[in-house]
Amino acid sequence: MINVYIWCEFKNIDNPQKSYFIMSKMMFDYTKSILERVSFDPVLFCRELEKAIKTLLPYEMEQLQEWLLNFIIEKPELKQSLLLIKV
Secondary structure (H helix, E strand, O other), X not given: OHHHHHHHHHHOOOOHHHHHHHHHHHHHHHHHXXXXXXXXXXXXXXXXXXXXXXXXXXXXXXXXXXHHHHXXXXXXXXXXXXXXXXX
């Protein structure tokens, strides 16, 4: 189902740069949703964060750092994950 959505999203886009941005944004949003889902387990959260660090673009990493700082305010058990992104 996700593949169909991506195909439909890009089907009518004339500007390749715009389609790259949309795909990048989708990947970033997907990463955040995964991190939110695994936030119940700090070890699993760190493992998924390591995967995100390997796949996200540099400017997305900046966004992820900001998001992570706000996200861990409510979940102090995830503070150790800050070491992975060197905040």
